[in-house]
Amino acid sequence: MTLARALPNDADGxxxxxxxxxxxxxxxxxxxxxxxxxxxxxxxVRAAFAEEDDPGVAVTGGFRSYRQFAGFVGSAVLVVLIAVATTGSLRLVLLWTVVPVLIATLAYLDFRQAREAGSRAH
Structure with a gap:
């Protein structure tokens, strides 16, 4: 049980x-x-914030396409591989460079999916 992961105990986590x-x-x-x-x-700027308020655009929720699902699973696998296969400063550098890129990529996939759903709804 000592290897079990839990919620972080410190503010950094x-x-x-x-x-x-x-x-x-x-x-x-x-x-x-x-x-x-x-x-x-x-x-x-107003249009960017209004996009989130549009009920016809799917912003959150389940996976709306295979690209979203594959992106999520692939990102999770890549982060786990980096965390398992590396140690020390190499792990830190890889996670601080790869994770933000993966998050931005997933945000782009969600944005694109929402934009396509919005254009189909209108």
């Missing part, structure tokens, strides 16, 4: 979890903002 959610939200907002600017919206 909780900051890591909070950081992943914040990075995901920031990436989703960035992609929505960029799309609104590309579409020529007068207020791209």
């Amino acid at each position: 909780w900051w890591f979890y909070l950081g992943t959610f914040l990075l995901y939200a920031a990436a989703r907002w960035f992609f929505a903002w960029r799309q609104a600017r590309h579409d020529g919206d007068e207020h791209p």
